[in-house]
Amino acid sequence: MHYRSKNIESDNRASVFDKIVDDLLNELYVFEKETLRFLYANKRACENAGYTFSELLQLTPLDIVPKNNISKFESLLLLLKNNEKEKVEFETVYRRENGSLYPVEVHIQLTEYQSKEAFVAVVLDLTEHKLNYQRLQENEQRLAAIFNNAVECIINIDSQGLITDLNPATEQAFGYSEKEIIGKSINMLMPTRLDEKHNEDPSHYLSTGGKTITGRDGEVFGLRKNGSSFPIELSVAEITTDKGCSFTWVIRDISERKQAEAEHRQHEEEKRQNQERFDRLSRVSAVGELAANIAHEINQPLTAVSTYATIADQLINNDQPDIQNLRSILGKINEQTKRASKVIHRLRSLINKHEVQREAVNINELIRHIIHISSQKAYSKNIEIKFFPIIPAPPIKCDYVNIQQVILNLINNAIDAMDTNDLSQREIIISVFQSSVNILTISVRDFGKGIAETDRKKIFSPFYTTKPDGMGVGLSISRSIMEAHSGALSLTSGITNGSEFTLTLPLSLDS
């Protein structure tokens, strides 16, 4: 329904003043003192209540107040009638024409209307206000829930640094009850140590609004009632209102995090110490390996020297010693001694320099030299060493003595592997070829007992040997030597009748 009779019915309210009253956003009602019949209602009242002006004139306020509010309403009017009060104010509920209710605040006083005593009621629709209030209350409840259930300590402080409010987490973390610290200075929750250490007044943190504070050296401490302190992270929010400014401190106990950090640091330190211990042990074992290597490499020329010396001794004991033969044997002894000394020299230089000494080498010559050294041993076992050189010899750069040691070790192993009588082929085949554009390959092939599939990885491990007098370091050292040359040493698989080892070396393209 609308305020539809405005033009026709407004004769009674034609004055300018009436117009202002009519346009008020508050509802305004005038009703007779005795009968309570409405004499006037402004536009807002008619619209909100849902009646036309003439409809309202047929009603009294008791028609728009719910039944259970009527007696209260009447008793309030009585106060005015009896002049006990000049004005009454109260909250109630109005019922619209369509039956819906809305909350209102009503101010009523006695007045004179058209020469009669009448009540005037100014009515405020509280619907919006109530909704806002409800929302506010819900927000407050939510905030209270956060405040009460937060894991962090939340403390409100006034501008003087006095505690005005705190949550249960604060009581728990600091060991004080609410009563004990409300109204006290926030300083009591900070250790004096902080002042001493940093020459800082904790209240300095009052003015650090909005920041998370972790102190100058990353540490701020909280002080418990029992005197113990604990590391905290502190955030301060500044709240400015008409009444002045206050602060909310949010404190997080970071003991556990600090503890975890300390444990992590300790763990890292232990790891470092273990690594150091391991490195030390590795160095010790490397020294051991080197000593074994020296023994292995020196043992071979020494054995040769001993063999030659025995032969020389036998020759001298002859009635007519073959001087020429003797001279040749002494020459060989001399050669083997030099070899031993060269090995020591090279090992020493290896230890000192930790890197290979490369020189331009003719690989064919290097291998021929080694075959010459090994020929005596091979011959004594009825083994022939066949050599297929690469022609022409490509340019390579390597450590001459190291590569010699590698090939010599392979030849010695091949001879050892053929130390049985029932072999159809008693030969070692050494061949050199270019396996790709820049790789030189040397193959050492024997027809001995071969190497079982399961042993193929083991043979390159240090100290793995199947020989009664073996040291088991030859192949592992040989592999390291090849790797130091950016080459490789591998056992070529697929050979049933004997073994084949291959060495690869990069070709020296710049020479």
Ligand code: ADP
């Ligand atoms: P060592 O010769 O002192 O045993 P190596 O490292 O040179 O040390 O060799 C390790 C082991 O590898 C040998 O004991 C042997 O069992 C095996 N091996 C090496 N070369 C051959 C080969 N050509 N044929 C069969 N077995 C071999």
